[in-house]
Amino acid sequence: MTDAEKPFVPVTPVDASTVLLVRDSDEGIEVFMVVRHSKADFAGGALVFPGGKVDPVDGDPKLEGRRGMKGTLPARLMALRVAAIRETFEEASVLLARERGTADLIGPDRQAALVEKYRIPVYEGDITLTEMVDAENLELACDTLVPFAHWITPERVPKRFDTHFFLAPAPHKVDALHDGTESVGSVWITPKTAIADAEAGHRSVMFPTRMNLNMLDESPTVADALTATAAKEVVTVMPKAEKVEGGRIMHIPVEAGYGDSKFFVDYDGSMPAR
Numbered sequence: 001m002t003d004a005e006k007p008f009v010p011v012t013p014v015d016a017s018t019v020l021l022v023r024d025s026d027e028g029i030e031v032f033m034v035v036r037h038s039k040a041d042f043a044g045g046a047l048v049f050p051g052g053k054v055d056p057v058d059g060d061p062k063l064e065g066r067r068g069m070k071g072t073l074p075a076r077l078m079a080l081r082v083a084a085i086r087e088t089f090e091e092a093s094v095l096l097a098r099e100r101g102t103a104d105l106i107g108p109d110r111q112a113a114l115v116e117k118y119r120i121p122v123y124e125g126d127i128t129l130t131e132m133v134d135a136e137n138l139e140l141a142c143d144t145l146v147p148f149a150h151w152i153t154p155e156r157v158p159k160r161f162d163t164h165f166f167l168a169p170a171p172h173k174v175d176a177l178h179d180g181t182e183s184v185g186s187v188w189i190t191p192k193t194a195i196a197d198a199e200a201g202h203r204s205v206m207f208p209t210r211m212n213l214n215m216l217d218e219s220p221t222v223a224d225a226l227t228a229t230a231a232k233e234v235v236t237v238m239p240k241a242e243k244v245e246g247g248r249i250m251h252i253p254v255e256a257g258y259g260d261s262k263f264f265v266d267y268d269g270s271m272p273a274r
Helices: 075-092 108-124 129-136 191-199 207-216 222-231
Strands: 014-025 028-036 051-053 097-099 138-140 146-152 161-169 183-189 240-244 247-251 262-266
Touching (some): 014 207, 014 222, 028 075, 028 191, 051 075, 075 129, 075 161, 183 191, 191 207, 207 262
Parallel strands (some): 014 161
Antiparallel strands (some): 014 051, 028 183, 097 138, 146 161, 240 247, 247 262
């Protein structure tokens, strides 16, 4: 049997988590985004939400009772939430956590001290998130993460991710900052501005990111976004591409809530102005 005759077997997607970290501003809701390093093996140069692959340590059973959630979730779904918090800490210098036994998220001074002491060691794997939580008597704020979207890379793509997007309000008066390694820039930006910049060619924004910016733009405030997100059903999206002149038509489920089921994407992955 030749290679051409062999049945196609898609690559198994890797679990990943992404966080839409949001805050209110005079211009409306803002989301924190980072610019990926141009030589990154995925989404190089693109404006993205902080996030990354789920690591085995994200499912550490020693975190039981330290995740800030009442009730239980399947181990995989809990690991996705822990990964979201770890990636936000590594890529945005924001730790979604509380002092154990308290209700409020960690404030700016404590955040700064934890970032200074632990961000690089956690990123480099010298210390686990579990060890940091134990050493500092913390509790992860997994309960602040609201499922926002679920996208799976198309089957024909050789590098695939099964990505869960979470919406999370930023801790009060805590700023965010890119890591300087995987990402080389960062910005608090309204969805409308990010979309306009992408349409003008000023920023590279991938199709899933663009779609989720569109959805976030429907909410004027963080409270509105949290309410709308909690009320909706998250529908899995695995785009199917149809080649057409000048680019591709991306087909997604209309019930996913993005306003349509077909979107034109240029060959370079950009979308024309609406």
